[in-house]
Amino acid sequence: xxxxxxxxxxxxxxxxxxxxxxxxxxxxxxxxxxxxxxxxxxxxxxxxxxxxxxxxxxxxxxxxxxxxxxxxxxxxxxxxxxxxxxxxxxxxxxxxxxxxxxxxxxxxxxxxxxxxxxxxxxxxxxxxxxxxxxxxxxxxxxxxxxxxxxxxxxxxxxxxxxxxxxxxxxxxxxxxxxxxxxxxxxxxxxxxxxxxxxxxxxxxxxxxxxxxxxxxxxxxxxxxxxxxxxxxxxxxxxxxxxxxxxxxxxxxxxxxxxxxxxxxxxxxxxxxxxxxxxxxxxxxxxxxxxxxxxxxxxxxxxxxxxxxxxxxxxxxxxxxxxxxxxxxxxxxxxxxxxxxxxxxxxxxxxxxxxxxxxxxxxxxxxxxxxxxxxxxxxxxxxxxxxxxxxxxxxxxxxxxxxxxxxxxxxxxxxxxxxxxxxxxxxxxxxxxxxxxxxxxxxxxxxxxxxxxxxxxxxxxxxxxxxxxxxxxxxxxxxxxxxxxxxxxxxxxxxxxxxxxxxxxxxxxxxxxxxxxxxxxxxxxxxxxxxxxxxxxxxxxxxxxxxxxxxxxxxxxxxxxxxxxxxxxxxxxxxxxxxxxxxxxxxxxxxxxxxxxx
Amino acid sequence: xxxxxxxxxxxxxxxxxxxxxxxxxxxxxxxxxxxxxxxxxxxxxxxxxxxxxxxxxxxxxxxxxxxxxxxxxxxxxxxxxxxxxxxxxxxxxxxxxxxxxxxxxxxxxxxxxxxxxxxxxxxxxxxxxxxxxxxxxxxxxxxxxxxxxxxxxxxxxxxxxxxxxxxxxxxxxxxxxxxxxxxxxxxxxxxxxxxxxxxxxxxxxxxxxxxxxxxxxxxxxxxxxxxxxxxxxxxxxxxxxxxxxxxxxxxxxxxxxxxxxxxxxxxxxxxxxxxxxxxxxxxxxxxxxxxxxxxxxxxxxxxxxxxxxxxxxxxxxxxxxxxxxxxxxxxxxxxxxxxxxxxxxxxxxxxxxxxxxxxxxxxxxxxxxxxxxxxxx
Numbered sequence: 001x002x003x004x005x006x007x008x009x010x011x012x013x014x015x016x017x018x019x020x021x022x023x024x025x026x027x028x029x030x031x032x033x034x035x036x037x038x039x040x041x042x043x044x045x046x047x048x049x050x051x052x053x054x055x056x057x058x059x060x061x062x063x064x065x066x067x068x069x070x071x072x073x074x075x076x077x078x079x080x081x082x083x084x085x086x087x088x089x090x091x092x093x094x095x096x097x098x099x100x101x102x103x104x105x106x107x108x109x110x111x112x113x114x115x116x117x118x119x120x121x122x123x124x125x126x127x128x129x130x131x132x133x134x135x136x137x138x139x140x141x142x143x144x145x146x147x148x149x150x151x152x153x154x155x156x157x158x159x160x161x162x163x164x165x166x167x168x169x170x171x172x173x174x175x176x177x178x179x180x181x182x183x184x185x186x187x188x189x190x191x192x193x194x195x196x197x198x199x200x201x202x203x204x205x206x207x208x209x210x211x212x213x214x215x216x217x218x219x220x221x222x223x224x225x226x227x228x229x230x231x232x233x234x235x236x237x238x239x240x241x242x243x244x245x246x247x248x249x250x251x252x253x254x255x256x257x258x259x260x261x262x263x264x265x266x267x268x269x270x271x272x273x274x275x276x277x278x279x280x281x282x283x284x285x286x287x288x289x290x291x292x293x294x295x296x297x298x299x300x301x302x303x304x305x306x307x308x309x310x311x312x313x314x315x316x317x318x319x320x321x322x323x324x325x326x327x328x329x330x331x332x333x334x335x336x337x338x339x340x341x342x343x344x345x346x347x348x349x350x351x352x353x354x355x356x357x358x359x360x361x362x363x364x365x366x367x368x369x370x371x372x373x374x375x376x377x378x379x380x381x382x383x384x385x386x387x388x389x390x391x392x393x394x395x396x397x398x399x400x401x402x403x404x405x406x407x408x409x410x411x412x413x414x415x416x417x418x419x420x421x422x423x424x425x426x427x428x429x430x431x432x433x434x435x436x437x438x439x440x441x442x443x444x445x446x447x448x449x450x451x452x453x454x455x456x457x458x459x460x461x462x463x464x465x466x467x468x469x470x471x472x473x474x475x476x477x478x479x480x481x482x483x484x485x486x487x488x489x490x491x492x493x494x495x496x497x498x499x500x501x502x503x504x505x506x507x508x509x510x511x512x513x514x515x516x517x518x519x520x521x522x523x524x525x526x527x528x529x530x531x532x533x534x535x536x537x538x539x540x541x542x543x544x545x546x547x548x549x550x551x552x553x554x555x556x557x558x559x560x561x562x563x564x565x566x567x568x569x570x571x572x573x574x575x576x577x578x579x580x581x582x583x584x585x586x587x588x589x590x591x592x593x594x595x596x597x
Numbered sequence: 598x599x600x601x602x603x604x605x606x607x608x609x610x611x612x613x614x615x616x617x618x619x620x621x622x623x624x625x626x627x628x629x630x631x632x633x634x635x636x637x638x639x640x641x642x643x644x645x646x647x648x649x650x651x652x653x654x655x656x657x658x659x660x661x662x663x664x665x666x667x668x669x670x671x672x673x674x675x676x677x678x679x680x681x682x683x684x685x686x687x688x689x690x691x692x693x694x695x696x697x698x699x700x701x702x703x704x705x706x707x708x709x710x711x712x713x714x715x716x717x718x719x720x721x722x723x724x725x726x727x728x729x730x731x732x733x734x735x736x737x738x739x740x741x742x743x744x745x746x747x748x749x750x751x752x753x754x755x756x757x758x759x760x761x762x763x764x765x766x767x768x769x770x771x772x773x774x775x776x777x778x779x780x781x782x783x784x785x786x787x788x789x790x791x792x793x794x795x796x797x798x799x800x801x802x803x804x805x806x807x808x809x810x811x812x813x814x815x816x817x818x819x820x821x822x823x824x825x826x827x828x829x830x831x832x833x834x835x836x837x838x839x840x841x842x843x844x845x846x847x848x849x850x851x852x853x854x855x856x857x858x859x860x861x862x863x864x865x866x867x868x869x870x871x872x873x874x875x876x877x878x879x880x881x882x883x884x885x886x887x888x889x890x891x892x893x894x895x896x897x898x899x900x901x902x903x904x905x906x907x908x909x910x911x912x913x914x915x916x917x918x919x920x921x922x923x924x925x926x927x928x929x930x931x932x933x934x935x936x937x938x939x940x941x942x943x944x945x946x947x948x949x950x951x952x953x954x955x956x957x958x959x960x961x962x963x964x965x966x967x968x969x970x971x972x973x974x
Contacts, residue, residue, distance in 0.1 A: 523967055524945050546827035549965040551806045551848050553921060555625055555863050556877035559884055559904065562914050568970040569913075580941055582971070 001186065001252045003068060005179045006210065008075045008091055008123075010115055011100035012108035012467060016130040019162040020100060020171070021059075021076060027168060028061035028072065030240060058208055058254050059241040065176050072175060073254045075195070077114075082343025084471065085288055088117050089195040089270045092286055093210035093254055096124040096179030098171065099152070103129045103137035103159075106438055107145040108467035109408045115150050125150075126174050127157035133164050141435055148434040182212075182252030189280040190214035190222070192249075192273040197264060199318035203234070205261040206243075209273060210254045212284060217248035221276035222259060225283040229266045230276050231259035264321045290322040292340025293401065293472060294347050294451050295384040297328050297365035297494065298354070299336030301574070301585050305360060306335040312358035313337060316350060323350055328385070332494040332576055333363060333588065338385055340370075344451050363588050366497050369448045372399040372475050386496035389482045392533050399475035401447040404429070407458070409466040411437050416461040424449035425500060445470070446478065448498070483508055485515070486529040486536075490579040494588060501532075508538040511591070518587045521545035526581055601903045605660070608885060608901045609667055619668040619870075619880050623675045623862045626657070626694075627873030628683040629891055632717070636750045636816055637777065637808055641875035641889040642681040650690050652895055658698045659897045660872050670870070675708045675859035676701065678731075684713035688725040695729035702730055708858040710735055710773070715761040716753035723768050733771040733857070735804070736761055741794040742787045745780055748816060755794075762798040771855060774800040778833065779808040779826040781818035788829055789836075796840045802851035803842060805833050827963060834959045845923045847962045864918045866911075874899065882906045917969050925949075925956030938971045 011017035025031045057076040062069055077083075077090040091097065097118040101107055118125055129142050143154035158174060160167040196208040209216070216222070220233045235258040237245040249255040261267055269290070272283035300309050317323045324340035341347040347367060354360050371383050374396040383389055405426075409417050411433070421428070421443050429442040445454075450470065458466050483504050485495040499507050508530025515528045519542055530538040550561055575582045603611065612619070630650075631642040664670070678694075686694070695701045701709065710733040711726055718736070726734070740746050741755040765772045774795050778788055795803060807826055813819060834844060842850035846864060849857065862869060871878045875889035885903040893899040906914070912932050919926040928934075928950075939955070942948040947961035947968060957965055 523942065523947060523964055523971070545823070545964055545967055547807070547823040547830070547963050548967040549807075549847055549921075549963055551809045553847070553863070553918070554860065555869055555871055555879070556875065556886060558863070558879075558914060558918065559877070559886070561917060562910060565913055565917060565970065565973065566910070569973050580937065 001184070001250070002181050003070045004073065004181055004252045005070060005096065005175050006073045006075065006094045006182055006252070006254060007096040007098060007175055007179050008077050008094045008118075009098045009100055010077075010111065010118060010125075011130075012102070012105070012110040015100050015102040015105065015108070015111070016162045017076075017100055020098070020128070020130065020160075020168070021074060023162050023165055023168045024061065024072075024074060024172065025059065025241070027172060028063050030059060030061050057241065058239045058256075060238040060254070061240075063172055063176075065173065070176055071253070072172070075254060082341070082346040084113070084117070085290060085342075086196065086269055087114060088121070088286065089193065091118050091121045091123060092284075093193055093195045094118075094121070094123055095182055096126065096175065098128050098175075099125050099146070099150075100128045100130050100162075101142055101146060103131050103139050103142050104134050106138075106142050107149050107408065107434065109406045109440075109469040110467055112149050112406060112408070112440075113469035113471070115152070119150075124179050125152055126171075126178055127152060127154050128171060129157050129159050130162050132159045133161040133166065141437075145434045145438055148432070149440060182210075184211070184251045185213045186215070186251040188213035189278055190216055190220075190273065190275045191280045191284055192216055193284050194224075194267060194269055194271045194273060196269060197267050197321070199264055200258070203258045203260075205258075205264050205267050205318075207257050207259075207261075207267060207273075208239070208254065209249070209257060211249045211251050213251060213280070214275070215248050215250050216257065216273070222273050223276040223279060224267060224271050225274055225280075226268055226271040226287055227266050229261075231261055234258045234260055264318050268321070290342065292322065292324045292342060293369060293447060294341045294343055294367050295370065296339055296341075296347060296367045297330060297333070297336055297385065298325075298339050298351065299330065299333040299363045299365075299494075301361040301363055301589075303334045303573075308358070309337065309354070309360055309362075312354050312360060313339070315358075316353060320350070322346070328387075330365075330494045332492050332578060332583075333365075334576075336363075340384065344455070363585065363592065365494050365592060367451045368498060369401050369446075369451065371401075371480065371498060373397075374399070386482050386498050387493055389498065392481075397477050398480045400478045400480060402444055402473050402476050403447050403450065403470040404473045405441075405443045405445050405450065405468060405470040407441040407443065407466060407468050408434075409439055409441070409462050411439055413462040413465060414439055417441060417458065417466060420454070420457055420461055421445065424454060444473065446476075446500075447472065481532045483511075484531045485511055486527075486531060487515070487519070487578050487583070488526045488581045489529075490581075491531075492578055495591065504530075504532050505537050508532075512538045512540045514591055515587075516540040516542055518590050519581070519583055520587075522581055524580075603885070603901050603903050604898060605663060605901065608903060609663060611903070612667060612880065612883070615883070616880075620672040620868055621668070621670060621870045621880070622672060622867040623677065623859050623869035624670070624673045625859075625869060625871040625873075625876055626676070626678045626699075627871065627876040627887075628678060628680040628686065629874050629889075629894075630680065630685055631682045632685060633750070633752055637810060640679075640681065643891050650686065653891070654690075654693060654698060656894050656897055657872060661698055664870060664872070671704075673704055673870075674706065675710075675862060676704070676706060677710045677712075677859045679710075679712045679735075681712075682714050682717060683711055684717040684722060686722070688721045691722060691725040692728060704730075706730060706732070708732055710857065710859055712737065713761070713765075714753060715757040718761050718765075720764060720768075723764060723770070726770070727768065731770065733773060733801075734765045735773040735775060736765065736800075738762070738774045738795065739777045740780070740783070740787075741791045742783070745783050745787060745791075748782060749777070749780065750816070759794075759798065762800065766799065771802070772798075772800040773802045773804060773857065774798065775804045775806065777806050777808050778829040779821050781808075781815050781821055785829065785832075789832060792833055792836055796836070796842075801855035802849065802857060803837060804849050805830075805837075806848050830963055831959070843923070844959060844962070847921050847965060861922070864922050865924075866915050866918055882911060913973065916973070920955070920957055920965060920969055921962070923956060925954040928953050928955060932973075934972045942968055942971075 009017045059074050061072040075090050077087045146154040158170050191213040192209040192211045194207050198206050223230045237243050238255045270287040274280040313325050325337040328338040373381050376396050426443040426445040432440045479501045481501050483497050483499050484491045512528050512530050525544050526542040528540050529536045574585045629642045709731045711731045712735045714737045738758040743755050837850045845856050868880050874894040877886035885901045888899040949956045
């Protein structure tokens with residue numbers, strides 16, 4: 001155990017985490033040079049394309065140092081706010097963390113959030129300043145920002161270029177010298193932390209675990225302490241970075257197991273594995289049920305693909321048990337699912353994977369959050385979609401989830417950030433200058449406001465010089481209303497949304513005028529209205545189509561016209577009838593893209 | 598079925614294999630030459646004569662003879678010579694059409710139309726047209742506002758048009774006048790003036806076409822709004838009605854009994870034979886059209902695009918074509934229509950239903966394509 005080091009790398013997106021991991025793999029000769037591809041640990045296409053890590057990976061790297069062989073376990077964590085809980089579990093499996101900061105960018109919100117998580121888990125943090133080869137690198141300023149924002153001494157920060165490999169060897173030495181070996185009871189009863197899982201079509205659920213106390217080996221009867229399920233271990237091994245079978249995983253080590261687990265929902269990240277009949281007294285701390293916070297309706301563009309969508313969602317859930325879904329019916333969009341996600345990025349990724357890996361064409365309704373509604377009869381319900389909103393006269397009050405958001409930006413954009421947060425109903429909690437040029441804001445904001453288009457607008461207002469992270473801090477009462485859209489007098493369920501009363505008018509007007517542009521003219525005037533309850537707050541009229549006929553249709557023109565009609569007849573399948581109004585699917589796709597502002 | 602490209606001899610072979618005799622009701626002959634191509638026109642024509650008319654006539658004769666070997670063509674009741682600009686032909690050429698190729702006088706013709714442009718028609722040609730049996734001349738007037746004629750790129754003046762119209766009437770031909778509306782830059786007043794002057798010339802029938810171009814500009818000006826088109830259309834509808842012209846097809850008006858029989862045959866989906874480059878033909882479930890190339894046509898080996906329609910396609914054509922006319926469509930023919938929309942369109946005053954027929958109103962005709970698209974469930 002004295003020669004084991006478990007560590008992770010904390011960095012903001014693009015600050016060089018994956019490149020540093022690549023260098024470490026090469027230096028410890030774990031990966032054959034010929035098989036090497038960049039971002040080696042990011043296995044999914046989406047990960048490579050977006051330059052992010054979604055699933056945790058581990059890699060065991062043997063390393064010779066001062067005549068001694070050390071086992072270095074790198075636990076590569078997801079870097080995004082949506083996966084904070086997964087990050088915290090991955091960090092809980094480590095004793096140390098490399099805090100990588102880009103010397104040209106400085107400290108970002110995500111760096112801070114994940115570094116704070118590491119500190120909460122009592123990890124030793126080794127600051128690493130990356131990209132020192134670039135002319136724009138400002139090492140002194142970066143050190144100052146690390147000290148100001150995290151109160152971590154940055155004098156001994158290792159200055160590296162992961163790209164050129166400069167000083168990366170120093171990083172390995174620091175890990176051995178500064179990160180403590182795991183502390184656990186090798187003779188105690190088995191306690192192992194599950195910090196990630198994946199699904200293998202042949203062997204079922206694979207679990208990435210860290211053995212905190214005791215030892216786990218093939219043939220062991222194990223019990224998952226939260227789910228109370230019992231399984232028999234079929235295989236244990238290490239990731240190097242591909243799975244390599246072993247006899248056992250010893251105290252302090254990380255590795256994987258298969259135990260014939262077929263349903264991914266039996267295994268939850270953060271749960272503790274112990275031995276059946278030799279159970280540990282208490283589970284490891286920190287287990288939480290993953291809770292979806294962002295919800296959206298997902299519908300197939302082709303009505304006939306509902307079953308395929310269900311199958312695809314079920315398959316995706318095998319790899320990502322945090323995906324929540326239940327059937328939903330929309331008058332406008334047909335049969336689909338109300339899906340829940342850990343956050344916006346998580347939602348985008350799942351939608352993209354459904355489209356890409358399963359070849360589905362999808363429409364998603366406006367994202368929503370989970371509201372708590374206190375009814376006049378005292379009943380409290382949680383609603384995940386506008387359709388579930390009770391009649392206004394049955395509502396005592398509505399509570400919405402709030403977040404504590406950390407925003408970092410350059411000083412010149414302070415005004416823009418404050419303006420945006422104000423508009424998003426934010427409450428300023430603090431504002432610190434980390435250096436002359438770098439400012440940290442802490443805001444409390446309704447989650448519903450940031451899932452809409454907050455991040456895009458923050459980026460554009462600050463020309464990209466802002467970063468943002470948040471954590472949920474509970475529900476608060478708000479003056480919320482359900483905004484309905486009526487086309488030709490008929491409410492369109494897919495376009496309903498829950499908004500703050502002060503914003504209903506503006507949102508209503510925006511939607512109505514956009515719909516006027518998007519809905520093709522019909523053969524009669526079509527009113528488009530936005531309403532709160534029975535009160536219409538915005539209205540436009542789509543004027544009747546006046547002219548649509550081929551002027552000349554003689555002997556040679558018939559074929560072309562017939563073909564056009566046949567095409568239109570075929571195209572009917574993509575038309576949604578809202579009462580007497582026919583609206584192409586594309587209109588929904590377009591309108592649901594519309595952003596505020 | 599897919600469209601096939603057939604050489605003439607294969608086309609004829611295919612047709613022969615289908616049927617022994619063909620009851621063509623109409624014959625169309627395409628004269629693909631123009632002095633100058635008009636900006637708005639998408640009929641096939643070339644502006645130089647690519648060899649002499651004589652060569653073209655030889656090829657036309659060859660094509661005609663080959664189709665005559667297929668059927669006796671005695672069922673033909675209407676003939677239409679269109680273009681291009683058929684009135685470019687000289688009097689002797691007009692007569693040669695009959696004497697050396699078609700022997701028009703052998704047909705029992707009910708209607709024989711010849712297309713003419715005001716600048717190229719004269720008395721001598723009209724005399725020749727009389728000789729070969731032409732009964733009706735369709736005159737491409739387009740506008741009686743000289744400024745508008747120049748803007749359209751026409752090479753005649755309003756006076757040429759008035760003169761030609763009077764002469765045609767004087768010689769006892771039925772006169773059809775073509776006009777265009779929805780022209781960018783034309784004031785409503787100018788259009789009203791043209792329509793009034795046209796009626797003053799007392800044509801037997803009038804074709805008024807909404808300017809149609811693929812781009813959103815015409816000759817440098819943006820197209821008129823559909824509301825502006827609609828306003829002009831409604832004026833034409835009302836004014837012609839008051840003057841005794843019946844609106845019998847989307848773009849056609851006539852005094853009773855003066856409707857174009859030839860064109861009605863297209864809309865009633867009667868069989869017709871088209872000769873000349875780009876000309877189209879229909880025989881029951883087979884549509885074919887000649888390759889639009891004079892050069893190829895002169896080799897006597899041009900290709901035909903052919904397609905064989907299924908029952909649904911035929912019904913769809915019948916429905917669409919009939920709905921373009923004031924006859925409307927006989928609902929008892931088995932076609933599945935969206936009844937919801939049918940009711941709605943009747944409520945909206947776009948359609949009328951009587952005696953088992955759906956008939957478009959004047960307003961309905963102007964949005965006919967949308968109506969039909971909505972009705973075909």
